[in-house]
Amino acid sequence: MSRSGWALGAVLTVAVLGGAGLWGAMRLGAFEIGENMSTIDIEEKGPDGLPIIHWWVEREEFEKIQALLDAGGDIEVPGFQGATPLLKAAVADSWPMAVFLIERGAFVGAVDRRGMTLPWLAATSRVKEGNPDFPALLKVRELLNEKGMLGQYYEPNDVKKRIKEGNWPPK
Incomplete structure (x- = not known):
C-alpha cells in the first residue's frame, strides 16, 4: 500500500x-495483511474492554470470528451482563450470526444476568417475515424446537427469580 x-x-x-x-x-x-489477519490474539479486548468476539459479533464479522474460534478462542466468553456471544447476537436480532455461532457449538441454554435466554429472544424477536434475517430466525427456532427448548421461554424477570430460588434451569 x-x-x-x-x-x-x-x-x-x-x-x-x-x-x-x-x-x-x-x-x-x-x-489486515493480505486476506488474513497477520496474528490472532484470542485474549484480545475490543475498544469497550470486552472480549473481541463481542465486538465482532456486533459488527457481523463472520470471518474474523471463524479465525478466532479456529485459533482456540472461547465461544462462550462472557461480555456485557455476562452475555455469551450467542446471546449478544440474539439480543441484536442478528439471527444469521446466531445460526453461525450455534453451528460452531455455542451453548443454546445460556442465560445472562438480565435473565435473557435464547428461547425468549427467539420467541419475542422483532424480525418479521420479509426481513432478510427472518429465515435465520426460523432456523434458530427450528434448532431450539429440536432440543425441546422452543416452548421453554421465560420472561427475563422470571428467569432471574428462578435463578435466585435455585429453580434454574427448568426441569
Whole structure:
C-alpha cells in the first residue's frame, strides 16, 4: 500500500472509529495483511474492554470470528451482563450470526444476568417475515424446537427469580 493510501486509510479510520483511533483500528483488524489477519490474539479486548468476539459479533464479522474460534478462542466468553456471544447476537436480532455461532457449538441454554435466554429472544424477536434475517430466525427456532427448548421461554424477570430460588434451569 502506498503512503498516501495508508494515510487516507488512517484518517478515515480515525474518523469512523473516533476514540478507538488508529491503534484501535489496527487491533480490530482494519489493517489486515493480505486476506488474513497477520496474528490472532484470542485474549484480545475490543475498544469497550470486552472480549473481541463481542465486538465482532456486533459488527457481523463472520470471518474474523471463524479465525478466532479456529485459533482456540472461547465461544462462550462472557461480555456485557455476562452475555455469551450467542446471546449478544440474539439480543441484536442478528439471527444469521446466531445460526453461525450455534453451528460452531455455542451453548443454546445460556442465560445472562438480565435473565435473557435464547428461547425468549427467539420467541419475542422483532424480525418479521420479509426481513432478510427472518429465515435465520426460523432456523434458530427450528434448532431450539429440536432440543425441546422452543416452548421453554421465560420472561427475563422470571428467569432471574428462578435463578435466585435455585429453580434454574427448568426441569
